[in-house]
Amino acid sequence: MKKTDFDQDLIKTLRSFKTNENVNPSVFFRENTKVRLMNLISEEKVLENKSSFVFIKNPKFAFRLAGAFLIILVFISTGTILAAQSVNPKNSLYPVKLASEDIALKLSPSSFKANVAVEIAKRRGDEIASQEKTNSKSEIKHGIKKYKESIDQARILVPSGNTNLNHELEHEESNLDELTNKYKNSGQNENQSNREREVKGASDSESKQLELNTEEKSSEQKIQESPRPIETNSSQSIEKTIEETKTNVEHEIQNVISPQTSEESK
Amino acid sequence: MNGFTKKMQALVEKVQKGDVNAFGEIYDLLLDRVYRFIYFRTGHKEDAEDLTEHVFIKIWKSISSYENKGLPFEAWVFRIARNIVIDHYRTKKQNVTLNESLKDTLPDNKETPEDLLHSKMLKEIIFNKMKLLPEAYNEIIILKFIEDKDNKEISDILEKPIDQVRVLQSRALKALKTLIYEKN
Numbered sequence: 437m438k439k440t441d442f443d444q445d446l447i448k449t450l451r452s453f454k455t456n457e458n459v460n461p462s463v464f465f466r467e468n469t470k471v472r473l474m475n476l477i478s479e480e481k482v483l484e485n486k487s488s489f490v491f492i493k494n495p496k497f498a499f500r501l502a503g504a505f506l507i508i509l510v511f512i513s514t515g516t517i518l519a520a521q522s523v524n525p526k527n528s529l530y531p532v533k534l535a536s537e538d539i540a541l542k543l544s545p546s547s548f549k550a551n552v553a554v555e556i557a558k559r560r561g562d563e564i565a566s567q568e569k570t571n572s573k574s575e576i577k578h579g580i581k582k583y584k585e586s587i588d589q590a591r592i593l594v595p596s597g598n599t600n601l602n603h604e605l606e607h608e609e610s611n612l613d614e615l616t617n618k619y620k621n622s623g624q625n626e627n628q629s630n631r632e633r634e635v636k637g638a639s640d641s642e643s644k645q646l647e648l649n650t651e652e653k654s655s656e657q658k659i660q661e662s663p664r665p666i667e668t669n670s671s672q673s674i675e676k677t678i679e680e681t682k683t684n685v686e687h688e689i690q691n692v693i694s695p696q697t698s699e700e701s702k
Numbered sequence: 703m704n705g706f707t708k709k710m711q712a713l714v715e716k717v718q719k720g721d722v723n724a725f726g727e728i729y730d731l732l733l734d735r736v737y738r739f740i741y742f743r744t745g746h747k748e749d750a751e752d753l754t755e756h757v758f759i760k761i762w763k764s765i766s767s768y769e770n771k772g773l774p775f776e777a778w779v780f781r782i783a784r785n786i787v788i789d790h791y792r793t794k795k796q797n798v799t800l801n802e803s804l805k806d807t808l809p810d811n812k813e814t815p816e817d818l819l820h821s822k823m824l825k826e827i828i829f830n831k832m833k834l835l836p837e838a839y840n841e842i843i844i845l846k847f848i849e850d851k852d853n854k855e856i857s858d859i860l861e862k863p864i865d866q867v868r869v870l871q872s873r874a875l876k877a878l879k880t881l882i883y884e885k886n
Contacts (some may be wrong), residue, residue, distance in 0.1 A: 443875070446878070446879065447826070449824055453742075453764050459738050459741055470729055473721065474726060476759070480762075
């Protein structure tokens with residue numbers, strides 16, 4: 437027999453192995469392994485489904501997780517707000533500062549609103565003082581405008597009987613006058629001066645009310661309805677208000693979570 | 703893409719969408735091929751059974767990550783089987799012992815190879831001689847001559863260029879013939 441024939445026969449023999457019973461799996465192995473494999477897969481599938489729906493099947497866990505997330509969110513937000521309290525108008529966090537002041541004013545108790553408003557006015561004044569060193573005149577004029585608006589707002593909120601707050605507000609008004617006169621020649625318009633004069637001699641609340649927007653009007657109404665404010669004055673009133681708000685929010689979260697916690701401890 | 707490959711691809715897509723029964727069909731279609739490959743590589747029925755089951759568990763666990771980027775699913779499965787066999791030998795280090803034990807079982811007869819070709823004994827001789835071949839020659843003979851894979855498929859499974867597959871194939875056959883002649 438030639439070697440090439442041997443090659444052919446060798447290949448033929450190798451190919452015939454495929455049909456040989458001995459080199460193929462037994463029927464027992466085939467079936468048994470399949471059953472075992474499919475059971476394993478089904479169990480894995482069940483586990484997979486369980487882990488996917490853990491939030492639906494375990495609402496307690498989901499609720500706890502949501503609570504924790506909310507607390508983290510509150511802390512992050514509070515941190516940013518606190519960081520924003522000391523920034524100047526040029527800083528990117530300045531809008532956060534303004535927004536937090538607005539929220540603090542709205543959320544503070546009616547007896548405390550006047551204090552917050554005066555504090556906001558003071559802040560505007562301090563900002564102008566720091567702006568004078570670095571910023572352009574146009575920015576300072578914009579700051580004066582904001583200062584005036586905050587004084588107007590505080591004037592509405594401060595009751596006539598509160599001598600301390602009135603005294604402080606008068607101080608802010610005179611500061612505003614000085615600033616207005618200082619920057620008058622550099623393009624301050626006449627209308628603004630008129631407004632300042634009106635504010636300074638603001639014995640008649642009617643003229644001020646004409647300048648107020650709808651929101652301010654509603655604020656005034658609230659004040660008129662509210663009891664007289666406590667005669668206290670704090671330079672940190674805004675921070676206090678934010679802290680109070682934060683405490684309230686945390687307290688609310690605790691109230692929401694506490695049933696879960698108490699169940700857990702049981 | 704041939705009919706078998708198309709069918710296999712469709713089943714794979716079903717499994718990837720969560721159809722467990724489609725995996726059962728894949729098992730039915732590939733079991734013999736995978737088992738044979740492992741059996742010829744190990745020479746032990748028990749090892750072949752254990753490793754085949756291991757291969758299908760591995761397929762199930764990895765099937766979600768399989769993407770048909772020019773590599774047919776069957777070639778991907780053979781790659782898994784091949785790696786599992788390699789790991790098996792790496793951990794147990796049985797290769798030498800197995801080959802030595804097979805040598806002892808070879809038939810001792812006086813017939814010429816030409817005569818043997820037509821006897822039932824030849825199959826046994828070839829089967830036993832195959833295990834004496836180096837690993838690379840052994841697996842290429844299994845894939846090329848027993849499983850009828852073309853060179854492209856073998857190239858995909860072994861992750862070697864087609865030219866190298868051709869050379870290996872020729873050398874493997876020559877080595878097997880030499881072993882058969884030597885002993886007889």
